[in-house]
Amino acid sequence: MTEKYPSQLLQDAVEAISSLPGVGSRSALRLALHLLGQPKENVHHFTQAINRLADEVHYCRECMMISDSDRCSICSDGKRDHRTICVVESVRDVMSVENTGQFRGVYHVLGGIISPINGIGPSDLTIRQLVERVSALSAEEGAPQVEVILALSGDVEGETTSFYIYRQLGSLPVKVSALARGLGFGDDLEYADSLTLGRSIVNRQIFKP
């Protein structure tokens, strides 16, 4: 359907909103008209929150998680086990694992997953930083062994990425584990219920003791 919009401003707004994933032009029109029905201050508050997110967000220098400062609240938390590193694809996955309340270690956000079809290779992710981080930790004298938990999706790309990281960590004296697959093959972390996901953290499989 090629809509004819009564206003160029409306059309521009609808096109901007429908550029969001999963938002069609009909929903975008509904949202644009909703915003138009709001007081201007509300609309400005809305756009300001989004602009500030884009302009001011930081990434934690340790785990690459988004954060309000250079070091995220999890990495700054002395009560967490900084030698157990849960490797995840995205910020959303950190939030999913945190929601289970089952994990007291820290994270490493890859920022994606190895996907040749989407042109994403290892160098587009934070794998190098992970290896450096693990390498530095495992070089500390007299400290407990480092464990890397590969908490990636169970699909081919996730498995490929896990295997790639496993190989990269190969020479380091670290324990490497992966989420227990109580989840169905191909399930995303994002959509897993937190009980199942929590079990998967607790019952992680040991790949290399």
Place this chain on the structure above:
Amino acid sequence: MTEKYPSQLLQDAVEAISSLPGVGSRSALRLALHLLGQPKENVHHFTQAINRLADEVHYCRECMMISDSDRCSICSDGKRDHRTICVVESVRDVMSVENTGQFRGVYHVLGGIISPINGIGPSDLTIRQLVERVSALSAEEGAPQVEVILALSGDVEGETTSFYIYRQLGSLPVKVSALARGLGFGDDLEYADSLTLGRSIVNRQIFKP
């Protein structure tokens, strides 16, 4: 689910986005992270389109439709019948009727519908402007009769609003009509609700008198 966000900026953006109708906190998070993954220019373009809509949009002084100027493209169109006024609830309804390509008259946008439950009374709508507009048109000497088509929803609120407008126009020498109600084009009798089917029988079209 009370999510714990890793960043106040992210939380603010998610809260802003989830204030949109039909967008839950999970979708809002997905959208916020999508925006975060975009180049800043794209995000600014997105928010600017929305800000401009809120700040710069005009309403047509004749039909109350949103417009880029004080008079919308439909009201400015000399080829349209300015004495046949289709009364609709919203901008979306104008677009729906325009998409049919069947209507060559003009519109009047009420900006809502009478709904005591939502605290919307006649004075919150553009009914007064409609009556003034129709009154001025029907006072023109020697011009054809004005027709007001009530194109409102078929629910109680729509019927109430239609009836209220019908009463307000009562003393003016204008024709008042309403959208035909009946089965949709191509609908099966079998699956039609009995209220609609009943209306279709009562208001049947006469092919041969």
